[in-house]
Amino acid sequence: MEAKQIYDGHADLWVRQDPILLSDYSARPRVLELCGDVQGLTALDLGCGEGYVGRQLARKGAASVEGHDVSEGMIAGAKKTADTLGLDHLTYAVSDLRKADFGDPENPVDLVIAVFLFNYMDAASMLRILKRVRAVLKPEGRFIFTVPHPMLPWIKPAEKPFYMRPVGGYLSSTDVPFPGRIWRRDGASVEVQAVHKTFTTYFSSLAAAGFTHMPHVEELHITADHVALDPEFFGPLTDLPLHVAFSLQP
Numbered sequence: 001m002e003a004k005q006i007y008d009g010h011a012d013l014w015v016r017q018d019p020i021l022l023s024d025y026s027a028r029p030r031v032l033e034l035c036g037d038v039q040g041l042t043a044l045d046l047g048c049g050e051g052y053v054g055r056q057l058a059r060k061g062a063a064s065v066e067g068h069d070v071s072e073g074m075i076a077g078a079k080k081t082a083d084t085l086g087l088d089h090l091t092y093a094v095s096d097l098r099k100a101d102f103g104d105p106e107n108p109v110d111l112v113i114a115v116f117l118f119n120y121m122d123a124a125s126m127l128r129i130l131k132r133v134r135a136v137l138k139p140e141g142r143f144i145f146t147v148p149h150p151m152l153p154w155i156k157p158a159e160k161p162f163y164m165r166p167v168g169g170y171l172s173s174t175d176v177p178f179p180g181r182i183w184r185r186d187g188a189s190v191e192v193q194a195v196h197k198t199f200t201t202y203f204s205s206l207a208a209a210g211f212t213h214m215p216h217v218e219e220l221h222i223t224a225d226h227v228a229l230d231p232e233f234f235g236p237l238t239d240l241p242l243h244v245a246f247s248l249q250p
């Protein structure tokens with residue numbers, strides 16, 4: 001299924017001000033830490049969804065955050081929340097990043113984030129975006145992206161609060177879409193997708209796009225504090241790598 005269909009279908013379940021989805025605990029706080037001090041920085045948020053991460057960059061002092069997403073429903077939610085909160089340095093555009101250009105190489109930005117975007121496209125589309133990221137990022141800028149952990153479909157049963165169901169083998173299924181689901185702590189769940197890519201694909205794509213610095217890579221997971229907060233929800237995820245964060249300079 002196309003990402004636009006998935007996200008237009010349940011955009012309302014994504015709209016949130018406070019952490020509620022599993023990945024609001026297991027991934028997004030770490031993305032914000034990796035962004036570091038964003039005071040006065042210009043940022044692009046690729047696959048911004050309803051704007052949860054971009055709003056936090058704005059709260060931490062980013063000068064501007066430009067969000068792009070293929071889902072009209074998600075962008076409508078992002079704009080509504082920004083209007084309500086009076087965050088007028090947040091701007092949004094509906095665009096399919098597999099085809100549309102973003103940013104301006106003549107006016108490069110300090111920071112690009114892509115939080116769970118690349119799991120909705122094949123490796124060729126990801127490579128096209130990676131090349132554009134390099135073109136629109138300042139030489140001293142930073143690029144941070146997260147994806148589901150490539151091994152997760154094989155090591156985590158298809159149960160709550162997060163799973164990706166494998167359709168084929170680890171090495172032979174590059175570019176095959178795997179269906180998945182992620183839960184919120186209130187019991188609601190949303191459909192997600194992982195177009196499978198191996199670690200080799202991520203690293204070779206970064207090199208093919210012209211990135212020359214060694215990326216900082218982290219396998220993201222829940223912590224003992226999460227389990228203490230809500231043992232029933234987080235407990236089943238103990239000791240599992242859930243997502244991967246890449247942080248790099250051009």
Ligand SMILES: C[S@@+](CC[C@H](N)C(=O)[O-])C[C@H]1O[C@@H](n2cnc3c(N)ncnc32)[C@H](O)[C@@H]1O
Pocket residue numbers: 003004007046047048049050051052053068069070071074095096097098114115116117120121192
């Ligand atoms: C898992 S959501 C994450 C949203 C947001 N980054 C966050 O962390 O809350 C993935 C988002 O990627 C968007 N997306 C998927 N494919 C896209 C594409 N080709 N172009 C732009 N956005 C896309 C979806 O519409 C969805 O909003």
